[in-house]
Amino acid sequence: MSSPIQLQLLDLVNKEKLERILRVFTEVTGVASIIANVDGHPITKPHNFTPFCLNFCRSTDRGKSKCHESDRHGGLESARSRKPYIYNCLNAGLIDCAAPVIVAGYHLATILAGQVLEEPIAAEAAIERAKAIEITDIDDYLQTLEKVPLMTRERLLAVVNLMSEITQTISELALQKDNYTNILSIISAG
Numbered sequence: 001m002s003s004p005i006q007l008q009l010l011d012l013v014n015k016e017k018l019e020r021i022l023r024v025f026t027e028v029t030g031v032a033s034i035i036a037n038v039d040g041h042p043i044t045k046p047h048n049f050t051p052f053c054l055n056f057c058r059s060t061d062r063g064k065s066k067c068h069e070s071d072r073h074g075g076l077e078s079a080r081s082r083k084p085y086i087y088n089c090l091n092a093g094l095i096d097c098a099a100p101v102i103v104a105g106y107h108l109a110t111i112l113a114g115q116v117l118e119e120p121i122a123a124e125a126a127i128e129r130a131k132a133i134e135i136t137d138i139d140d141y142l143q144t145l146e147k148v149p150l151m152t153r154e155r156l157l158a159v160v161n162l163m164s165e166i167t168q169t170i171s172e173l174a175l176q177k178d179n180y181t182n183i184l185s186i187i188s189a190g
Contacts, residue, residue, distance in 0.1 A: 009035070009101055009109040010043055012174035022047045025113070025166060029159045030149065032115035038079075038107055040072030050115045052144045056135055057091045063133035066091040074098030075110030084160045084167075089114070092129050093121050094148060097160050099167035103174040111167050113159065116151040 009018075022033045026048035035044040046054070057063045070090035078085040079100040086097045096114035100107050123142060130141045151159075 007103075007106070007108065008037065008043070009103075009170075009174060012103065012108075013170060015044065017173075018044050018170070019047075021166060021170070022111075025163070029113070029162065031113045031151075031159055033111065033113040033163075034071075035101070036068075036071045036075060036110050036112055038072070038075060038109065040068040040070070040075060040110075042071075043109060050148055052092070052141075052148050053094070053115050056130070056141050056144060057089075057133065060134045063091060063135070066133060070096065071098070071110065071112050074112060075100060075107070078110060079107035084164050086156065086160060091133060092145070093125065095151070095156065097156070097163065099160075099163050101167055101171050101174065103171055108174065111163055111170070113163050116149045116156065118151065118153060118156070120150075121145060 018035055022035065022044055026033050030048070032049045032053065033047045034042050034049075037043050049058075053067070058067050067089070073090060074085055074087055074096055075098050077087065078098040079102065082100065082102065084097055084099040086095065088094065089096045094114060095116050095118060096112060099111045101109040101111065126142055126145055127138055130138050135141050
């Protein structure tokens with residue numbers, strides 16, 4: 001469940017630490033990654049985003065909105081199941097995965113990774129999706145889509161397992177900070 005109070009992950013874990021974790025994660029795995037709040041809006045910088053997603057999917061208002069909607073969807077599904085969720089993004093159909101950062105039973109954020117494909121997307125479907133987000137240069141869109149990394153399901157599952165471990169570690173870091181803050185407030189009130 002989402003936090004009933006306005007507690008945010010960045011209240012509990014240093015943003016620079018999260019950025020370092022994501023940078024190393026993307027260097028090791030080769031996938032894109034970002035952390036979003038429960039509404040799907042980024043709370044970290046995008047790491048290793050594909051030119052396709054940066055220059056097309058997130059370049060129009062409609063596209064950016066759909067990306068946030070997709071990130072929110074992934075986050076909610078992963079939080080509901082309490083485990084990583086692999087899905088096709090709602091924007092272009094790329095493969096993304098989401099893992100919930102859960103602290104004291106509350107979903108505070110989502111680690112998102114992906115921007116890969118298991119196989120190329122058919123041109124007709126790609127053109128339809130491009131038009132839906134108001135892309136005007138369809139040829140460049142298609143050429144850039146062809147450069148999206150391909151990844152086997154086996155490799156994707158290995159990435160998801162690593163992401164799950166990282167998410168669990170971040171959740172534990174946040175909980176330690178939360179417990180530490182509670183202890184300090186009890187001591188100071190005492």
